Amino acid sequence: MKKTFETMFSLSANNMRASEIRELLKLLTKPEMISFAGGLPNPEAFPIEAMKPVVAHVMNEHARDALQYGVTEGHNKLRDAIAKGMGQVYGVPQSLSNILITTGSQQAMNLLSLILLSPGDLVLTENPTYLGALQSFYACQARVEAVPMDEHGMRMDALEEKLNSLRQRQERPKFIYMVPTFQNPTGVTLSRERRERLYALLQERDLLLIEDDPYGLLRFEGETVPLIKSLDQEDRVIYLGSFSKILAPGFRTGWLAAPEEIVNRAGLAKQAQDLCSNTFGQYCVFEALYHNILFPHVKEIVALYKRKRDIMLDAMQKYFPKGVTWNKPAGGMFIWVTLPPALNALDLLGKAIENNVAYVTGEPFFPNGGGQNHCRMNYSYSSDEAIVEGIKRLGRVMEEQLREKTNPQKLAPEGMEIF
Numbered sequence: 001m002k003k004t005f006e007t008m009f010s011l012s013a014n015n016m017r018a019s020e021i022r023e024l025l026k027l028l029t030k031p032e033m034i035s036f037a038g039g040l041p042n043p044e045a046f047p048i049e050a051m052k053p054v055v056a057h058v059m060n061e062h063a064r065d066a067l068q069y070g071v072t073e074g075h076n077k078l079r080d081a082i083a084k085g086m087g088q089v090y091g092v093p094q095s096l097s098n099i100l101i102t103t104g105s106q107q108a109m110n111l112l113s114l115i116l117l118s119p120g121d122l123v124l125t126e127n128p129t130y131l132g133a134l135q136s137f138y139a140c141q142a143r144v145e146a147v148p149m150d151e152h153g154m155r156m157d158a159l160e161e162k163l164n165s166l167r168q169r170q171e172r173p174k175f176i177y178m179v180p181t182f183q184n185p186t187g188v189t190l191s192r193e194r195r196e197r198l199y200a201l202l203q204e205r206d207l208l209l210i211e212d213d214p215y216g217l218l219r220f221e222g223e224t225v226p227l228i229k230s231l232d233q234e235d236r237v238i239y240l241g242s243f244s245k246i247l248a249p250g251f252r253t254g255w256l257a258a259p260e261e262i263v264n265r266a267g268l269a270k271q272a273q274d275l276c277s278n279t280f281g282q283y284c285v286f287e288a289l290y291h292n293i294l295f296p297h298v299k300e301i302v303a304l305y306k307r308k309r310d311i312m313l314d315a316m317q318k319y320f321p322k323g324v325t326w327n328k329p330a331g332g333m334f335i336w337v338t339l340p341p342a343l344n345a346l347d348l349l350g351k352a353i354e355n356n357v358a359y360v361t362g363e364p365f366f367p368n369g370g371g372q373n374h375c376r377m378n379y380s381y382s383s384d385e386a387i388v389e390g391i392k393r394l395g396r397v398m399e400e401q402l403r404e405k406t407n408p409q410k411l412a413p414e415g416m417e418i419f
């Protein structure tokens with residue numbers, strides 16, 4: 001008899017949603033596939049040679065500790081280095097007790113969801129927003145309402161309007177979740193003015209913000225914008241950092257910087273999840289910081305990804321049909337593409353896959369629906385040649401679909417909003 005566990009699953013399990021990205025990552029295994037789908041760093045961006053002596057040093061000098069279980073809150077030397085580093089790099093020095101090491105920043109999101117969200121609680125996000133965050137919120141049976149954004153990030157007028165309408169419903173969001181710098185999926189950065197307005201709103205409305213920042217150091221050009229955390233004098237901003245995109249995701253090392261009370265409670269939740277993050281990985285990351293491998297290496301990643309972004313932008317210009325538009329992110333790993341209304345990103349994806357090229361459709365990033373004519377294109381992972389070839393293939397598929405589905409009058413008018 002075929003057994004099903006459908007009736008056994010918890011409310012929480014039934015509220016979980018499959019990530020389209022995880023499903024799509026399976027496509028990467030087909031050797032002929034050119035995938036712009038995953039959010040993967042390029043293996044060329046891993047500091048393999050530089051890390052070999054570091055890993056040997058950890059094994060030679062620290063193996064007895066590095067191979068042992070560690071403290072749930074994390075390797076203290078690493079916590080301390082991050083606490084001080086946040087001062088040196090961002091001007092927001094922390095104490096060791098404000099830092100919790102996590103198994104990637106994904107776990108930080110999970111822990112915060114666990115300790116802050118009860119079933120039915122409301123979270124506000126950007127529209128669109130990061131899928132992994134939505135998965136954490138939904139697993140805690142939270143509701144999500146998304147606030148529109150444009151090329152300068154979340155629109156503060158729209159946020160204010162949303163907060164007013166919530167007040168009328170006598171509702172308050174538990175927190176606002178945001179990826180303010182080189183956002184996943186759009187690559188967009190929240191402007192300095194909007195950061196200031198946002199922080200003022202947090203104060204006026206007594207709100208909490210989760211600032212998720214895995215891409216902030218991957219800036220190709222333009223002026224650095226301050227962390228929202230750097231404006232915070234009132235413990236309203238919880239910062240999430242990660243070594244995944246600036247060192248290597250395989251170390252599974254991220255952190256949250258928060259008031260001690262949050263660190264302690266999240267640490268308690270972490271005990272039940274994994275006892276401690278990968279001790280060996282934490283030792284390696286600490287040594288990479290200590291031996292000054294990280295920051296020179298980030299410069300190399302930035303040069304590599306800038307080149308890849310430019311190659312993708314040039315190829316889009318050359319091969320995408322008229323009516324398809326896209327943005328030019330100043331950093332990070334993604335370009336956000338807008339299709340003309342006649343095209344649907346999911347239908348197009350079917351055809352694209354037949355032609356051995358893949359991307360992620362926009363729709364799953366929009367928690368309240370919409371986004372059918374958007375695609376997220378990752379440029380960090382593919383080789384330079386594959387980027388050109390993949391965009392060429394996609395351009396051809398778009399042309400074909402446009403010819404089949406529409407006459408030219410139906411294309412998007414110039415200057416149409418991109419979100």
Ligand SMILES: Cc1ncc(COP(=O)(O)O)c(C=O)c1O
Nearest residue numbers: 039104105106130184242244254
């Ligand atoms: C916005 C954002 N936050 C968090 C993560 C999770 O990263 P990690 O758990 O590897 O630190 C990702 C990964 O792609 C991301 O894009």
